[in-house]
Amino acid sequence: MASLTMGSLSKPASNKLSVVTSSSSLSTGAHASNFLQISKVEKNVSLQFQRRGYKNHFGQSLHEPFTLQQLDEEKFKLNAASTNNPQFDATHDLIKPTESVISFLEVLYRFIRPYAAVGTVLSVASMSLLTVEKLSDFSPLFFMKVLQALVGGMFMQMYVCGFNQICDIELDKVNKPSLPLAAGELSMKTAITVSALSAIMSLSIGWIVGSPALFWGFVGWFVVGTAYSANVLPWLRWKRFPFTAAFYMLIARALVVPIGYYLHMQKSIHGGSTLLSRPILFAVGMLSAFSVSTIFFKDIPDIEGDQMHGIKSLAIKLGEKRMFWICIWILEIAYVAAAFVGATSSITWSKYVTVISHLAMALILWVRAKSVDLKNMEAVQSMYMFLWQLFYAEYGFISLVR
Structure with a gap:
C-alpha cells in the first residue's frame, strides 16, 4: 500500500507545502506530529494530515487538524486576502486577454488595407445617394438596404485583400514588409481562415437579402x-x-460592383432600375479614370519587388517618370471632362458644384504632382495615397451630379 507524506504548513505568506516519503498507513494520531505527512507504501495510498500551530492571515490561532477540503478553503482565503500581490489581482489577469483581442483587431484592420476599405464604404454611400430623388427616399428601407450592401462589400473587400496577401507573401516581404502576414504578425492559417469566411459571408449576404444585382456584383468581384x-x-x-490588372480594377471599382450597388438600391427604393441615367454614366466614367490611374500608379513604388518576381508592370516597361505622368494626365483629362459635363446640367446647384469642384481638384493634383521627387520612393508612395484621397473626394462629388 502506497501512501504520500505532505510536509508542514509554514506561514501563510509562503504557502509552501513540502512532500516527503515515508512508510505508514493512514493514522488518526495527528496531534503527535508537527508536520503533514503522506506516506507511500507498496501500491496503496493513505493520507495523514498533521499540523503545526500557527496564526493565519487574520491573526487567529489554528490548532485543529486539517482535512484536504479545509486546507484548500484556507488557501483560498489567504490568496483572496493577498490583494497587494499582482499574482492574485483578477483585474490584472483580465487585462492580458483583453489586450490580445485588441491587438488581433488592430492586425485585422491592417490586413483589410484601410485605404481600400474606406473606398468600399464610400462607393456604397455614393451609389446609394445617386438613387435618391426626394427627401422621402431616406426611409428605414433605404438605410437597411445600404447596410446590406455595406456589410457584404466589406466582407468581400477583406477576402480580396486577404487572398492577395496570401498569394503575395514573398513579394510583400520586399515591397510591403509592414503588412501583417509578411511581418509575421498573422499566421498563414489565420489569414486563410479569415479570407475564406469573409468570402462566404459576403456571398451569403447577397443571396439571403434576395438582391440579384448585389449577389452577382459580389460574385464578379x-x-x-x-x-x-x-x-x-x-x-x-x-x-x-x-x-488584366487594369481590367480587375475596372470591374471592382468602376463597373460591376458599383453598378451592383446602384441597381440594388434603385430597385429596392423605386421598384425598377435603369443604367442610362446621366448620373450613373458620369460615375462610371470618373471611377474608370481613377481605377486605371491608381492601378498603374501602384506599380511605381513596387518596381524592385516586381522585377524580382517576374511581374511585367507598365512601370517597369515605361519607366518611373513616364508612368507617373501618364497616371497624372489620365486624371487631369477626366477632371476637365467632368467640368464640361457638369456645365451642361439643367440643375443650377449641381452645375456649379460639379464644375468648380473638378477644376479645383485638377489644380490641386497638378501642384502636388509637380512637387514629387521621383527618386524618393517614400514620396512616390505618399503621392499614391494622395490619389486615393482624391478618389474618396470624387465619390462625394459623384453623388451630387444630377
Whole structure:
C-alpha cells in the first residue's frame, strides 16, 4: 500500500507545502506530529494530515487538524486576502486577454488595407445617394438596404485583400514588409481562415437579402479578385500583366460592383432600375479614370519587388517618370471632362458644384504632382495615397451630379 507524506504548513505568506516519503498507513494520531505527512507504501495510498500551530492571515490561532477540503478553503482565503500581490489581482489577469483581442483587431484592420476599405464604404454611400430623388427616399428601407450592401462589400473587400496577401507573401516581404502576414504578425492559417469566411459571408449576404444585382456584383468581384492574385493556372495572376490588372480594377471599382450597388438600391427604393441615367454614366466614367490611374500608379513604388518576381508592370516597361505622368494626365483629362459635363446640367446647384469642384481638384493634383521627387520612393508612395484621397473626394462629388 502506497501512501504520500505532505510536509508542514509554514506561514501563510509562503504557502509552501513540502512532500516527503515515508512508510505508514493512514493514522488518526495527528496531534503527535508537527508536520503533514503522506506516506507511500507498496501500491496503496493513505493520507495523514498533521499540523503545526500557527496564526493565519487574520491573526487567529489554528490548532485543529486539517482535512484536504479545509486546507484548500484556507488557501483560498489567504490568496483572496493577498490583494497587494499582482499574482492574485483578477483585474490584472483580465487585462492580458483583453489586450490580445485588441491587438488581433488592430492586425485585422491592417490586413483589410484601410485605404481600400474606406473606398468600399464610400462607393456604397455614393451609389446609394445617386438613387435618391426626394427627401422621402431616406426611409428605414433605404438605410437597411445600404447596410446590406455595406456589410457584404466589406466582407468581400477583406477576402480580396486577404487572398492577395496570401498569394503575395514573398513579394510583400520586399515591397510591403509592414503588412501583417509578411511581418509575421498573422499566421498563414489565420489569414486563410479569415479570407475564406469573409468570402462566404459576403456571398451569403447577397443571396439571403434576395438582391440579384448585389449577389452577382459580389460574385464578379470574387472572380476577378481571385484571378488578380491566384497563381495556380497559367491564365491567372492578372497582376502580372498591365491590362488584366487594369481590367480587375475596372470591374471592382468602376463597373460591376458599383453598378451592383446602384441597381440594388434603385430597385429596392423605386421598384425598377435603369443604367442610362446621366448620373450613373458620369460615375462610371470618373471611377474608370481613377481605377486605371491608381492601378498603374501602384506599380511605381513596387518596381524592385516586381522585377524580382517576374511581374511585367507598365512601370517597369515605361519607366518611373513616364508612368507617373501618364497616371497624372489620365486624371487631369477626366477632371476637365467632368467640368464640361457638369456645365451642361439643367440643375443650377449641381452645375456649379460639379464644375468648380473638378477644376479645383485638377489644380490641386497638378501642384502636388509637380512637387514629387521621383527618386524618393517614400514620396512616390505618399503621392499614391494622395490619389486615393482624391478618389474618396470624387465619390462625394459623384453623388451630387444630377
